[in-house]
Amino acid sequence: MSAAQQQATEGDDGYNFAYLDEQTKRMIRRCLLKAVAVPGYQVPFGGREMPLPYGWGTGGMQVTASIIGRDDTLKVIDQGADDTTNAVNIRRFFARVAEVPTTESTAEASIVQTRHRVPEDPMREDQIIVYQVPQPEPLRPLEPREIECRKMHAYKEYGLMQVSLYEDIARFGEIATSYSYPVMVGDRYLMSPTPIPKFDNPKMDDFPALQLFGAGREKRIYAIPPYTKVKSLDFDDHPFAVQQWEEDCALCGAEDTFLDEVILDDQGGKMYVCSDSHYCARRRAEGHEGKLSESAARAYAAAVGAAEEEEA
Amino acid sequence: MYVAVKGGEQAILNSHKLIAEERRGDTEVPELSLAQIKEQMQLAVDRVMTEGSLYDRDLAALAIKQAQGDLLEAIFLLRAYRTTLTRFGESEPIDTSCMAVRRRISAAYKDLPGGQVLGPSYDYTHRLLDFALAAEEGVGAPEAEAAEAGVDESIPRVTDILNHEGLIEEETALDGDAGAVADLTREPLRFPAGRDLRLQNLARGDEGFLLALGYSTQRGYGRNHPFAGEIRLGEVAVEFVPEELGFPIELGEITVTECQMINQFAGSAGRPPQFTRGYGLSFGHCERKTMAMALVDRALRARELDETVEYPAQDEEFVLYHSDNVEASGFVQHLKLPHYVDFQSELQLIRSLRRRHDEEQQEAAE
Numbered sequence: 001m002s003a004a005q006q007q008a009t010e011g012d013d014g015y016n017f018a019y020l021d022e023q024t025k026r027m028i029r030r031c032l033l034k035a036v037a038v039p040g041y042q043v044p045f046g047g048r049e050m051p052l053p054y055g056w057g058t059g060g061m062q063v064t065a066s067i068i069g070r071d072d073t074l075k076v077i078d079q080g081a082d083d084t085t086n087a088v089n090i091r092r093f094f095a096r097v098a099e100v101p102t103t104e105s106t107a108e109a110s111i112v113q114t115r116h117r118v119p120e121d122p123m124r125e126d127q128i129i130v131y132q133v134p135q136p137e138p139l140r141p142l143e144p145r146e147i148e149c150r151k152m153h154a155y156k157e158y159g160l161m162q163v164s165l166y167e168d169i170a171r172f173g174e175i176a177t178s179y180s181y182p183v184m185v186g187d188r189y190l191m192s193p194t195p196i197p198k199f200d201n202p203k204m205d206d207f208p209a210l211q212l213f214g215a216g217r218e219k220r221i222y223a224i225p226p227y228t229k230v231k232s233l234d235f236d237d238h239p240f241a242v243q244q245w246e247e248d249c250a251l252c253g254a255e256d257t258f259l260d261e262v263i264l265d266d267q268g269g270k271m272y273v274c275s276d277s278h279y280c281a282r283r284r285a286e287g288h289e290g291k292l293s294e295s296a297a298r299a300y301a302a303a304v305g306a307a308e309e310e311e312a
Numbered sequence: 313m314y315v316a317v318k319g320g321e322q323a324i325l326n327s328h329k330l331i332a333e334e335r336r337g338d339t340e341v342p343e344l345s346l347a348q349i350k351e352q353m354q355l356a357v358d359r360v361m362t363e364g365s366l367y368d369r370d371l372a373a374l375a376i377k378q379a380q381g382d383l384l385e386a387i388f389l390l391r392a393y394r395t396t397l398t399r400f401g402e403s404e405p406i407d408t409s410c411m412a413v414r415r416r417i418s419a420a421y422k423d424l425p426g427g428q429v430l431g432p433s434y435d436y437t438h439r440l441l442d443f444a445l446a447a448e449e450g451v452g453a454p455e456a457e458a459a460e461a462g463v464d465e466s467i468p469r470v471t472d473i474l475n476h477e478g479l480i481e482e483e484t485a486l487d488g489d490a491g492a493v494a495d496l497t498r499e500p501l502r503f504p505a506g507r508d509l510r511l512q513n514l515a516r517g518d519e520g521f522l523l524a525l526g527y528s529t530q531r532g533y534g535r536n537h538p539f540a541g542e543i544r545l546g547e548v549a550v551e552f553v554p555e556e557l558g559f560p561i562e563l564g565e566i567t568v569t570e571c572q573m574i575n576q577f578a579g580s581a582g583r584p585p586q587f588t589r590g591y592g593l594s595f596g597h598c599e600r601k602t603m604a605m606a607l608v609d610r611a612l613r614a615r616e617l618d619e620t621v622e623y624p625a626q627d628e629e630f631v632l633y634h635s636d637n638v639e640a641s642g643f644v645q646h647l648k649l650p651h652y653v654d655f656q657s658e659l660q661l662i663r664s665l666r667r668r669h670d671e672e673q674q675e676a677a678e
Contacts, residue, residue, distance in 0.1 A: 015396065044500040049395040053388070054642030056649065079653045086649050088321050116653045134646070145629055147503050173668050178657035197657040217639050219500035243660050261656055275653055 018065040018098040024048055028066040032212060035223035040185025042136050047219035057090055057115060058216030060132035064113050067128065073101045075109035080117035080258065080275035104278045118200040120257050120279040123209040125226055131194045133215035136222060138182045138192040158190050161233065169238055184231045185224055198232065199242045199258045205230040249274045250292035252283035335380050349373040358596025359383055363637065364390030365516050367566050367595050388638045404551040404560050408570050411546040413463050418470050419540040420574060426467030431545060470542040471572045471589060480574065480587040505628055510612050515593060517635030519601045525625040526607035534611045534623035537576035538590065545569045545597055569594045571602035575610050580618040588617060
């Protein structure tokens, strides 16, 4: 390695650029290439121990660490928000070990690492979204054994999943899966979209950006190349449908976003706000208003303030 | 402006300051040194090295101090450090028959070549709190007398003695590509797993988990009639063959505990009745761990020995996927992370299901 390269790959604290050593990154990139070549197929990879706990995004972090370069701009979200503790912590990690600029804006980011949401803003061909995956195996709730699951994928034998969905309809009148709703990728592999709400499933279909999935603890990587068909499982007489809210975002008035329910008091008072915090903030900056923007903000601040005082 | 329940950067930094303060405790009390941990909490250091997969007493002591004595957290710290180290090769297999033995016992024979060496052990202590250890002036410099006759330099393993008569199965080399030992720190677990991979997983596995599983086999969940053929503790040389030399050189010594379980086996169509083996090995002195490991290792050989796999300890996916306490601790505790998007989705679903339920009840009533 030349001195210039050495300099290029040395990061903070004597760790390599983006923490992982170059051999490991190469191994992960090879797995990523395989994953892109076989959309929806779970590629086993030699996952490394990361300095964050398993289950907290180590898979997504290893994927991000393997693809990130000095010219990248990183956005990290958890539950759609940029300011939740884990998102802050992962962003802080990459700002430290890769010294890349970070952003809260979906449009400005070249890489978006996410847990549990797909951003509301559309993404482009020159962007990559990296999902943190707790359980990559969509069949796991039905079949705990890895050997069996791999066989079912190999034979495209997904009857068990269809039966399970059918049983839901028979018992509840609808499919009782609201997140981690299974999808078929490229008409071949059954895939877990990760615990995103089923609201986000349709976004994955024909998506312009490359979608990468990293499961650290389970040591699997999978991918959806741009413009790939992603279909949520359903039945002709029970077509797939996403969640809908009777209210709009109380702050920005958005009618078509995933809403979080915010409890305002202990009397059943609540409001709904966009889960995508950047999207909501941008709309408000553009002058959109929800029915409660001012008063809700005050009520919420008062409620949270009161709770904090009690704790103290 | 509305903000979601927010743990900004400042909160995280403040939390770190708080743990630093709590870790130090009362400043009137002298601060714990790494040397004290290393010398006086050796068994904790040994466990952290074993499950942390890194033989370094100083770093293990540091991890224990940093983790405020939380050994699982210390193991995690050591693992996260280990993963950044370069692997420059594989050592030669250690030879435990050439161990400088400090403790060696067999429950299978009353006397045997090399003798029984009780060594340091809590086994025959009366578990009475020793208030002398609480004395301000300390315990001074206790010293054990050296035996008149030293311990033999090379002590044959009990399993090797049994082997002369063919009463115990041969320990055979790896199936398939001989020499290539699996390494789950580089490659993901794959099933069916070879014994090398299983043993590596068990060696890194959580002592508590293996203890419970091993215990379950004794109580009937996969019974395989074990005898503690031999347990030995001592120092062994680690040798390495550098490519440019072509012959092994000694890198140093490590302390290990080894347990060889002897288990009954009735034989099968292809094999005569003979004893079978279960194996346990750890860094340092981790006797309970190696015994539990040996029981679980034997239980996991069910498939290979044509035994019915019907209990948790015999189920390799169950055991190997759940033995790692770094993985388990992370995933259990990730439930602390926000899940409000999923929870909101479930809220919606349950409201819809309840609405439907109420409607059906009403219809039925009418």
